[in-house]
Amino acid sequence: MKNTLVLVIAAALVCAVVGLLCLAGCTDNSTPSAITDKFANLADDGEFVKNKGAKGESAEYVFNKEITFNALVLKESGDEIRKFRVYADDASEPFYGSDFVEGYHYGSFPAVTASKVRVEVQDCTGSWKLKELEAYNITGTAQDFEIMGYVTTQWAYGGGELDERWAPNLADATQLNYISGAYFDSKGELYFRAQDGSDMVYKTGDSSAQGLAARETFEKGLQNLREYTDAEIVVTFLGNINGGTGEELTTEERHNAAMTGAAAQTLTANILDFMEEFDFDGVSFDYEYPSARRSFENFTAYLNALHSAMDERFGEGNKLLTAAISEWQLGTASFNPEELAVLDKIEVMAYDLFDDHGNHSSFYSSCFTIINQIKEKGFDLSKINLGLPFYSRPESGDTFWGNYFDVAEELGRWDNSRYYDSYVNLDGVAGSGNTWFNGRGMVYDKTCYAIDCGVGGVMIWHIGTDSTVEGYRLMDVIVDAVRSRS
Numbered sequence: 001m002k003n004t005l006v007l008v009i010a011a012a013l014v015c016a017v018v019g020l021l022c023l024a025g026c027t028d029n030s031t032p033s034a035i036t037d038k039f040a041n042l043a044d045d046g047e048f049v050k051n052k053g054a055k056g057e058s059a060e061y062v063f064n065k066e067i068t069f070n071a072l073v074l075k076e077s078g079d080e081i082r083k084f085r086v087y088a089d090d091a092s093e094p095f096y097g098s099d100f101v102e103g104y105h106y107g108s109f110p111a112v113t114a115s116k117v118r119v120e121v122q123d124c125t126g127s128w129k130l131k132e133l134e135a136y137n138i139t140g141t142a143q144d145f146e147i148m149g150y151v152t153t154q155w156a157y158g159g160g161e162l163d164e165r166w167a168p169n170l171a172d173a174t175q176l177n178y179i180s181g182a183y184f185d186s187k188g189e190l191y192f193r194a195q196d197g198s199d200m201v202y203k204t205g206d207s208s209a210q211g212l213a214a215r216e217t218f219e220k221g222l223q224n225l226r227e228y229t230d231a232e233i234v235v236t237f238l239g240n241i242n243g244g245t246g247e248e249l250t251t252e253e254r255h256n257a258a259m260t261g262a263a264a265q266t267l268t269a270n271i272l273d274f275m276e277e278f279d280f281d282g283v284s285f286d287y288e289y290p291s292a293r294r295s296f297e298n299f300t301a302y303l304n305a306l307h308s309a310m311d312e313r314f315g316e317g318n319k320l321l322t323a324a325i326s327e328w329q330l331g332t333a334s335f336n337p338e339e340l341a342v343l344d345k346i347e348v349m350a351y352d353l354f355d356d357h358g359n360h361s362s363f364y365s366s367c368f369t370i371i372n373q374i375k376e377k378g379f380d381l382s383k384i385n386l387g388l389p390f391y392s393r394p395e396s397g398d399t400f401w402g403n404y405f406d407v408a409e410e411l412g413r414w415d416n417s418r419y420y421d422s423y424v425n426l427d428g429v430a431g432s433g434n435t436w437f438n439g440r441g442m443v444y445d446k447t448c449y450a451i452d453c454g455v456g457g458v459m460i461w462h463i464g465t466d467s468t469v470e471g472y473r474l475m476d477v478i479v480d481a482v483r484s485r486s
Contacts, residue, residue, distance in 0.1 A: 032371075041136065046061055046064050051130045055122070060117070074119065079100070080125050085097040086119050087118045088117060089116055099416055110484065146456055153178065153180050163468070170228040174231055174457075176463075178236065188269075191204065193217070195210075200241075201243060271283055284321075324348075324459070337377065343383065350387040362436075382456040384455050404465050405467045412439070418435055
């Protein structure tokens with residue numbers, strides 16, 4: 001009996017460990033049931049005529065009938081492909097392309113009619129092999145899909161006036177999160193950030209020249225936004241600046257202090273007055289610090305208390321409560337769905353996540369895998385906004401963020417990488433190297449996949465790094481993707 005019990009316990013432990021490991025790193029590389037339950041795989045009767053080769057060679061898949069499709073799934077044995085293009089029938093111009101295929105790639109595009117496709121591998125690290133191909137014609141999946149974008153106070157202020165070229169980018173958003181203008185300290189008091197954007201804050205009510213300038217920046221930036229958009233505007237309160245607060249605390253320490261005890265009551269009262277004064281549609285927080293369990297408990301307890309106070313002041317459900325949360329704190333650790341049920345929306349920071357290729361926000365790691373993990377954890381996908389970066393990071397992980405608007409007209413439709421001959425990182429040190437963006441094709445892919453999986457929306461960091469040039473705006477690409485699924 002003892003031996004049997006030991007074996008049962010051991011087996012249970014193994015299953016538990018395997019389950020945790022799979023949640024943390026393994027992914028079922030199959031098309032989600034949200035798609036397959038509604039749409040047939042139109043390539044199901046087809047076959048590869050050729051499915052492997054070297055750089056410059058092509059795979060060919062014959063459907064055995066003419067089909068119309070707007071989504072294509074590719075799966076690779078191994079991970080060798082670095083750049084590919086897809087052609088319909090005998091066409092000389094591709095209708096789709098991307099970089100990595102990896103274990104699962106879901107490409108989306110305007111509908112194509114063909115009896116076969118050719119996948120040309122333009123770059124790879126070795127001999128490649130495609131193992132599966134699926135094709136779908138997806139329609140009617142976009143319902144109340146959110147296009148939520150962050151805008152910084154200093155960008156919106158724009159020196160006093162916001163360039164009218166930004167009007168189309170702002171008009172596309174259904175919600176804006178106004179960030180980097182409002183802060184709190186450990187006692188629950190609120191501050192405005194310095195006009196020059198330095199790490200210095202001034203307490204609300206400060207009548208000094210610097211304090212008044214900081215308030216003016218916040219107010220004028222908000223006014224500029226409202227001239228260009230009817231979107232809901234939510235204010236994000238941050239707790240990650242010491243300068244001007246008289247404190248020397250980590251972000252985690254400040255949150256824990258401000259969100260417990262008497263300080264929590266002060267913070268809530270100040271936030272409610274602040275929302276009313278500036279007529280915000282909601283309030284948000286940024287949670288990307290680690291990791292003590294007590295910190296999570298303090299945060300979620302405070303969210304519940306604040307939510308109740310918001311309902312009492314403004315009426316039940318009349319104001320939004322949201323939070324931006326790091327990917328790993330949702331999909332593989334920390335928060336569970338019950339703890340965050342009070343939130344109306346959860347913005348997932350699906351970037352700065354550096355996979356084995358040095359890509360900080362690839363399709364496979366930062367879209368497909370993340371959505372799978374969050375769903376597996378039990379979160380309601382309709383409350384999730386998937387983060388899309390409008391900036392690049394170097395493969396080295398260096399502290400440099402490249403603006404999409406600087407390279408928008410250089411990146412091809414399906415390109416995501418650009419080599420920087422030189423850049424200066426946050427430490428003032430010069431560097432160079434390849435960096436990864438989410439280009440137009442990638443943003444379209446991620447948006448369509450999020451829609452098709454039942455995700456509630458996308459979240460952009462941040463709109464001020466988009467292009468203002470027609471034909472290159474990433475905001476336009478997102479709108480096109482939503483329309484294609486409407």
